[in-house]
Amino acid sequence: MKRLTLETLDNEELLSVKDLVVRFYTYEGIVKAVERANLKLRKGETLGIVGETGSGKSVTAFTIIALTPSPGRVEGGAVYFRRAQGDVVNIIKLKEVELLRIRGKEVSMIFQEPNAALDPLYRVGDQIAEAILSHRLPEILENVIKFVEGELRRGRSGFGARLELWAYRKMLENPKSAILAILRRIPIIKNLMTRRLKHVVREEIIELLKLMEIPDPERIIEAYPHELSGGMQQRIMIAIALACSPVLLLADEPTTNLDVTVQAQIIDLIMRLKNKLNMSIIYITHDMGVIAEISDRVAVMYAGNIVEVAPVKELFNNPLHPYTRALLESIPRPGSPFKSIPGTIPNLVNPPSGCRFHPRCPYVREACKLEVPELVKVSEDHYVACLLYDGEIYGKYGGHGRSEEILSDKRRNI
Amino acid sequence: MVIPTLLGISLLIFGVTQLFDPIERASLYIRDPRQIRFVEEIIKKYGLDQPFYVQYFGWLSQVLQGNLGWSQSLHMPVLEALITRFPATAELVLYSAPLTIVLGIFLGKISAVKKDTVIDHVTRVMAIVGWSLPAFWLGIILMAVFYGGFGIFPPGRLSPWAEAMIRSGKFKAYTGLYTIDAILNLNGDVFIDALSHLVLPVITLTTINVALIMRVMRSSMLEQLGKTYIIAARARGLDSKTVIDKHATKNALIPVVTISGLLTAGMLSGMVITETVFEFKGVGYFAAHAATQLDIPAVLGFALFAGLIFVIANLIVDILYAYIDPRIRLR
Ligand SMILES: Nc1ncnc2c1ncn2[C@@H]1O[C@H](COP(=O)(O)OP(=O)(O)OP(=O)(O)O)[C@@H](O)[C@H]1O
Ligand code: SF4
Ligand SMILES: [Mg+2]
Numbered sequence: 001m002k003r004l005t006l007e008t009l010d011n012e013e014l015l016s017v018k019d020l021v022v023r024f025y026t027y028e029g030i031v032k033a034v035e036r037a038n039l040k041l042r043k044g045e046t047l048g049i050v051g052e053t054g055s056g057k058s059v060t061a062f063t064i065i066a067l068t069p070s071p072g073r074v075e076g077g078a079v080y081f082r083r084a085q086g087d088v089v090n091i092i093k094l095k096e097v098e099l100l101r102i103r104g105k106e107v108s109m110i111f112q113e114p115n116a117a118l119d120p121l122y123r124v125g126d127q128i129a130e131a132i133l134s135h136r137l138p139e140i141l142e143n144v145i146k147f148v149e150g151e152l153r154r155g156r157s158g159f160g161a162r163l164e165l166w167a168y169r170k171m172l173e174n175p176k177s178a179i180l181a182i183l184r185r186i187p188i189i190k191n192l193m194t195r196r197l198k199h200v201v202r203e204e205i206i207e208l209l210k211l212m213e214i215p216d217p218e219r220i221i222e223a224y225p226h227e228l229s230g231g232m233q234q235r236i237m238i239a240i241a242l243a244c245s246p247v248l249l250l251a252d253e254p255t256t257n258l259d260v261t262v263q264a265q266i267i268d269l270i271m272r273l274k275n276k277l278n279m280s281i282i283y284i285t286h287d288m289g290v291i292a293e294i295s296d297r298v299a300v301m302y303a304g305n306i307v308e309v310a311p312v313k314e315l316f317n318n319p320l321h322p323y324t325r326a327l328l329e330s331i332p333r334p335g336s337p338f339k340s341i342p343g344t345i346p347n348l349v350n351p352p353s354g355c356r357f358h359p360r361c362p363y364v365r366e367a368c369k370l371e372v373p374e375l376v377k378v379s380e381d382h383y384v385a386c387l388l389y390d391g392e393i394y395g396k397y398g399g400h401g402r403s404e405e406i407l408s409d410k411r412r413n414i
Numbered sequence: 415m416v417i418p419t420l421l422g423i424s425l426l427i428f429g430v431t432q433l434f435d436p437i438e439r440a441s442l443y444i445r446d447p448r449q450i451r452f453v454e455e456i457i458k459k460y461g462l463d464q465p466f467y468v469q470y471f472g473w474l475s476q477v478l479q480g481n482l483g484w485s486q487s488l489h490m491p492v493l494e495a496l497i498t499r500f501p502a503t504a505e506l507v508l509y510s511a512p513l514t515i516v517l518g519i520f521l522g523k524i525s526a527v528k529k530d531t532v533i534d535h536v537t538r539v540m541a542i543v544g545w546s547l548p549a550f551w552l553g554i555i556l557m558a559v560f561y562g563g564f565g566i567f568p569p570g571r572l573s574p575w576a577e578a579m580i581r582s583g584k585f586k587a588y589t590g591l592y593t594i595d596a597i598l599n600l601n602g603d604v605f606i607d608a609l610s611h612l613v614l615p616v617i618t619l620t621t622i623n624v625a626l627i628m629r630v631m632r633s634s635m636l637e638q639l640g641k642t643y644i645i646a647a648r649a650r651g652l653d654s655k656t657v658i659d660k661h662a663t664k665n666a667l668i669p670v671v672t673i674s675g676l677l678t679a680g681m682l683s684g685m686v687i688t689e690t691v692f693e694f695k696g697v698g699y700f701a702a703h704a705a706t707q708l709d710i711p712a713v714l715g716f717a718l719f720a721g722l723i724f725v726i727a728n729l730i731v732d733i734l735y736a737y738i739d740p741r742i743r744l745r
Contacts, residue, residue, distance in 0.1 A: 067645055096654070104651030117646040119661050120741060131650040224740040240650050 009080050009088050014248060014280050015041040015064070021076035022059050022068055029349035033059045033072065035304040035356075038375050041248070046274065046281040048295030048312070050288065050327065054345050055301040057284045058112075061250045064282070065107050066091050066099050081107070084247065105135040108241035112253040114233035118225035124236045125221030128205050131243040141172045144200050160192060167193040205239075212239045213269060231262035238270065245277050252284045267294065288331050292316060297381070300324045303346050303356040306375060310382040320384040322361045355387065363388060416725055423721035424477070427714055428470050436462035442708050443486065477718065483711030487704045492715035495700060501590025502571055503684060503696030508591060509612055510619035511678045517620060518627025519670060525628070526635035526666075527658060537628070545625035549618055553691035556614045567613045569693045576607040615692045619685065623677060630673045635666040664738070671734050679727035683720030 009016050017039040024031035034056040041047050049057050062068050064079055079091040084106055091099070111117040118127060132140070148165045170177050184190045202221070209217035212235045225233055234254060241249060251270065255263040271294055274281055285291060291298055291312065298315045300308040300323065308321040319325045326341040343360030346352050352359050358368040365387070373385040431439065440456040457463050461472065476483070482492035490498075521541065525534040560567040572580070572592060579585055579601070580592065588598050593612070596605035638644065639662050647657045684698030693699070697716065704712035736742045 062645065065649055067648055069640070069645065100651050100653055102651075103649055109646070109649040111642055111646060113642060116642040119643045119647065119665070121664050121739065122661075127647075130647070130652060130656075134651045134653075226741050237646070240646075243650075 009040075009082055012042050013040055014043045014045075014082050015039075016080040017060065017064065017077070018080065019077040020060065020063060020079065021074070022056070022063055022072055023075050024072045026071060026349075031348045032351055033304050033348055034063070035351075036077065036372075036374075037301070037304070037306045039299055039306060039309070041280055041282060043247075044278060044280055045297065046271075046283055046295045048291040048298040049282060049284045049301060050286065050291055050298060051301035052327075052341070052345055053286075054303075054348070056304040057301055058252050060301070061109065061252050061282060061284060064091065064250060065103050065109060066094065067103075081248075100134075104131050104241075104246070105244045106246050107248045107250065108244075108246040109250040109252065110234070110237045110241050110254045112256050114230060114237045114254075114257075115225065117237055118233060120225055122224075123221065124223055124225060124228070125202070125205055128208065128221070128236065128240050128243060129201050131240045132201060132204055132208075135244045137175065138172060140197070140200055140204070141168050144168055144197050145172070147200070148196055160195070164193060164196055168197065208239050208243055209235075211242075211273070212236075214239075229262075230258050231266060234258065234262075234266055235269070238266075238273070242273060242277065247279060249274070249279050249281045250284075251281060253286070255290075256286070288328065300327065303351060304348060305356055305385060307357070307386065308384045309375065310384075314379075314382055318382075320378060320382070320389060321357075321386050322363050322388075323357050326360075355385075416729065419725050420721065423725075424474060424718060425470065427717045427721065428473055429466075431710060431714065432466055432469075439710065442710060473714075482715040482718070485704060485709050485712040485715070487707035487709040487712060488700060492712050495712065496697065496715060496719055498590075499695065499697045499700050501696075502694060503682060503689070503698060505571075505591040505593060505608075506612065506615055506619070506685065506689070506694060506696060507678060507681045508594075510616045510623075511674075511681055513616060514620045514623045514677065515627055515670075515674045518624045519631050519667070521624065522628040522631025522670075523635055523658075523663060523666070526632045526639065529636065538632075541625035541628045544621040545623075547622060549622055549685075549687040550691050552621060553614070553618045553688060556618060557692070560614060567610055569611070569614075569691075571608065571611050571694060572604070573607050573611075576604050579604055611692075611694075615685075615688050615694055618688050618691075619681065623681075626677060627670060627673060631666060631670050634669045635662060638662045638665045641665075668735070668739060671738065672731055675727045675731035675734075676724075679724045682727075683723045684716065 017037055020034055020037040021032075022034035024033055037056070037060055039047070039060070049060070051057055059068065059072065063074060064081075066079075068074055074092050077092070080088050081091050081102070082088050083102070089098070091102070094102075118124065145165065145168050148161050148168070151161055152165070167180065167183070170180055183193060205221055206217045209220060214220055214232065214235050220228070220232070220236075225236075228236065237254075249270070254270070255266050258266060267290060270281070273279070281294075283290075283295060295312050297309065297311050299306050300315075300321065302323045308315070308319070308324045310318075310320075315324065316328065319328055323341075330341050341360065346356060346359065352369075354367075354369040354371055355361070355364075355373050358364045361368065367387050371387060373387045373390060375383045375385045376390050377383050378389050436457045437453060439462055440453045440460070441450070443456055444450060444452060461469060464472075480493055482496070484490075485492045485495050488495045521537050525537040528534045557567075557569060561569065576592075580587065580595070585595070585599050585601065585604070588595050592608035593605055596602070596608055639658075644657055644662055647661050648654070652660075682697075684696065684701045686698040686702045688694070689696045689699040690702055697719070701713070701716040704716065
């Protein structure tokens with residue numbers, strides 16, 4: 001058995017989370033929310049992350065774009081990401097200016113509550129425009145300049161167009177220009193100065209909303225978030241996320257709060273856009289049905305640890321970690337009674353020693369309370385963090401053959 | 415909404431007078447102990463022994479006709495007293511309220527953004543110290559240092575020469591706010607003089623009240639900064655300045671609008687201690703004076719006036735809310 005090593009990215013990999021440690025410094029104590037988590041994501045792949053509430057799925061996703069919520073701190077590990085130009089960076093170590101070029105442009109995120117993810121005080125059109133303007137301003141300016149120049153050549157417009165042309169050239173040359181900053185403070189001049197730019201951005205937004213299959217986009221961009229349904233709000237969030245065609249989309253339970261029919265539509269939309277834009281997706285959910293439907297591989301999280309990673313079919317047919325098996329057994333099925341996982345989610349201020357699952361694990365042994373299991377490769381592409389599958393440590397405590405016992409046990413169960 | 419509120423206020427204010435019996439109320443009009451035999455006469459004349467509702471409606475109908483009664487202590491009708499004193503208070507508020515509000519918002523925002531840093535601690539400690547200073551003490555100290563020590567920033571509203579100037583025919587009083595009038599008359603000297611009289615009371619009021627705004631702004635800002643839409647805004651690539659200034663601050667201002675409205679209304683209805691310390695003869699100065707003289711019509715008039723100010727302030731706050739928050743605009 002070979003220990004999992006992920007020093008850098010190999011060619012077809014886009015992202016690698018390596019030994020990530022995230023802790024929250026709260027009044028109740030230090031919440032050890034993510035402890036040495038390891039993940040990798042290939043180009044064009046959909047990776048599902050499942051796990052009970054509080055297992056650290058969202059914190060992991062936020063940390064991938066360096067937005068760990070306060071009072072959380074990244075205390076160890078790395079997040080390697082392959083930039084569009086091909087160079088590999090460690091997101092954790094990047095400066096803010098660099099991150100601004102990645103967030104929303106190369107990596108985007110959508111959220112569990114689209115209603116909470118939109119600023120209630122701004123029209124949705126404005127919020128989509130923010131995403132477009134913060135990354136694509138030069139490109140759009142060039143288009144607008146060409147457009148205005150054309151108008152002028154044809155002698156169509158006069159002073160207003162000249163003012164705009166001057167302003168756009170200035171903006172392109174130096175977006176932080178002091179004179180522009182001053183002029184922009186004067187509402188009338190600001191309006192005159194940016195009329196055609198606004199028009200072009202508006203057209204872009206409408207195109208984007210059509211891509212999101214939003215009917216009547218002209219009306220929707222003028223709406224405030226509270227005037228839209230949850231499904232529509234989530235489509236807007238997706239539009240914002242995909243405005244600059246990112247290579248990676250982090251989807252944190254994007255359909256949990258939506259009606260069942262809307263859920264299906266949104267998932268469908270995300271997957272179609274994924275193919276169209278050639279993205280990779282990390283899809284977080286509690287819904288094993290969705291996981292089975294959309295993901296290529298699945299990572300199972302428990303109490304801040306990644307406990308098992310496997311291709312989706314393999315995971316459902318051959319779950320190795322006792323927690324994964326409990327999770328799969330707890331899926332409600334017609335005809336069989338709902339079976340919840342026995343025991344409670346541990347408190348992450350004082351997590352259980354050794355394997356964090358040991359208080360709830362039916363196969364617990366003495367070693368489990370002392371040794372922290374690491375992800376080990378058990379077969380091609382199948383990794384599990386459980387001492388039963390770690391011969392080295394297992395041997396140390398004089399046990400052997402037990403994993404065979406479990407495997408046969410499992411076959412009896414499923 | 416406005417009318418019932420005002421009626422309720424008037425009922426409450428007038429009701430308080432009923433805590434005194436008619437003899438006590440009548441005897442307030444008698445300054446000379448030898449005239450005590452006129453008490454019965456006064457009670458009869460003003461109907462002080464009538465049932466409450468008769469007295470109330472009698473009073474109310476007078477009030478609605480603009481008659482708030484005669485002030486014994488000021489020797490003029492109460493309404494006239496209010497009208498002549500209000501500009502002084504309004505002028506003080508014109509400078510202290512915006513200063514307090516803007517400073518409070520600024521400090522609250524900084525200390526929220528720099529939460530748990532030295533800047534946050536220093537700002538909060540300073541604000542709390544200001545908050546806990548008694549106005550009269552701060553006023554007296556400031557006056558002792560600046561006026562007593564350096565001879566600048568005198569008490570009152572104007573120096574005698576300026577007073578004479580504005581009473582001369584050449585100076586037109588448009589608003590009764592001397593700084594504004596001075597600008598309208600293009601009179602720089604009077605403007606500077608009026609302004610120098612405002613400095614210390616404005617500093618006092620700002621020091622004492624800024625913590626109120628600051629605390630609301632800080633906690634509101636912290637609440638907003640923890641919301642998902644802030645993470646979402648950053649996730650789309652916005653820099654933290656845009657996220658804070660455009661998104662978090664605007665949302666955080668909503669509760670600040672309410673508290674600012676209340677603060678301004680409270681100031682406009684008279685700042686008893688500050689006006690008294692600085693001999694700034696506004697509404698608060700005379701309300702205090704009238705109260706010590708047990709001048710009931712004047713006290714009633716001032717209370718009613720304060721009620722009116724609060725009702726108007728509430729109305730303005732509601733309008734501002736609708737302007738900021740589209741969720742309210744619908745209703
Ligand atoms: N802002 C915070 N302050 C303190 N602790 C936090 C914070 N955010 C998350 N945590 C802690 O980190 C742990 C992981 O939280 P996280 O939100 O990642 O869970 P999750 O797997 O996304 O759960 P859910 O399925 O409910 O979304 C939890 O124990 C939680 O208490
Ligand atoms: S390491 Fe031990 S306690 Fe943990 S899952 Fe495996 S068997 Fe259970
Ligand atoms: Mg979550």
